[in-house]
Amino acid sequence: MKTGLTLRAFVLVAAVSLAPLSAPVLAQGNPSGKNPTADSVNEEALFKQNSKITGRISIPDEKAATLEQPQGREWRGFHEGWMPWIGAIAILGMVILLAAFYFTKGRIMLEHNEHSGRKILRFNTFERFTHWMTATCFIILALTGLNYIFGKRLLMPLIGPDAFASLSQWSKYAHNFLAWPFIIGLCFMMAVWMADNIPKRIDWDWLRAGGGFFDGRHLHAGRFNAGQKIVFWVVTLGGLLMSISGIMLLFPFAALDINGMQIFQGVHAVIGVLFIAAMLAHIYIGSLGMEGAYDAMSSGEVDLAWARAHHDLWVEEQQAKTASGPQVPRRPVPAE
């Protein structure tokens, strides 16, 4: 009974002492009985201020604090609407162009005076290793990359969803892991070939003459002609863009927010298909398109007469370097 009384007295005292405090608060919040939540946030007003709605979240996942990002629908529009067309036009367009070239002009054949029987080393073992490591990675990256866009449209109807999902799972692993040797190969290629690919005055003459494709002339060229230099810079710049955007995708949200991820995915995809189209042209001219071109990157040796015709300045340079001439050193003969 006594306790009850004390408690009641305490409550009364507390109420009296708090009254002056709480009264103005109430008056301020609801002065005339109007809607107490008139100033509450609402979706429409938030979207007018900002393109997405972000707040505070109690879980340790920063990206979860974005409540809504309608840009997802725009990214979807790009990825499903534009991307397959960009990819198809770039790649099929290049295939058609190369086929037209092949069927109208045919292979560029060696001329009879381009065969001397003597060889000159054009690409050493390390250069060839670097080229083929990067090339192998590129082809697998290209195919597995295209699978993300065209797989469900072309391959899945043929092999069924289960087989296609397994294939795509392995494709994803291949795409993620082979990115690294590709990047290393790219760095090696820059290291060994950049000096020989710096544009020079004669490159302009070479380009203006169309590389002699139309009149069969041989223009002056160093180790690489202007066309080859273009391939080098396309690979270097394309490869760097693919590497940077790819690393961003490999470490999602490490440096970018959701919109950043969407943009980098778009960049990766568009540059990717253009890169593939450019490399189709490189593959064509290095194999089917020109007789003898493949030898330079397979055995590493080319005919001296051919080199004189196509890379005259380089041959002069090499001959000046070695007193004994430009021949490939004889392979050591094994002892009996």
Added chain:
Amino acid sequence: MARMKFLCDSDRCIDCNACVTACKNEHEVPWGINRRRVVTINDGQPGERSISMACMHCTDAPCAAVCPVDCFYTTADAVVLHSKDLCIGCGYCFYACPFGAPQYPRVGNFGSRGKMDKCTYCSGGPEADLSEAEYVKYGANRLAEGKLPLCAEMCSTKALLAGDSDMIAQIYKERVIKRGYGSGAWGWKTAYRETVSI
């Protein structure tokens, strides 16, 4: 068939996160994965609101459109589900989702994602209803038991509503008319291209 949706009445949500906890517990969702979350807008300022958000089970779902292996499907109740057997964990659905619903366990090297996990509207996956395999991959299937999603069912202020679109829109409308205000059906315009008209 019903058109199932969620509706969060942010004028009622008190940011208690019980929906998040209930979801985690009901489906044994692993650490680091949040099928549902509560985001507070303008935290600490006048007019702050909290919204409980999960997969909205969009009409013409962007996740399904961008999936490179087409692992999504929509049930007769208009719930967007996916197959973890087909999913390759590419992460595209997270880029496309306006609500940040898809979640990925981190497995392997780099930022390599495991198979995507998201709100199933408590209705499992492609496996047989209420099977062990379904539970392991997708969690409980309350819809098959005739129950609604647990997050909404146990919401203490009934801020989070789940059920047929027309029905929950009607409940929300009546509330707004009775109390005289409402900050809208969050996410409906983005998810369904329509909102609750009052």
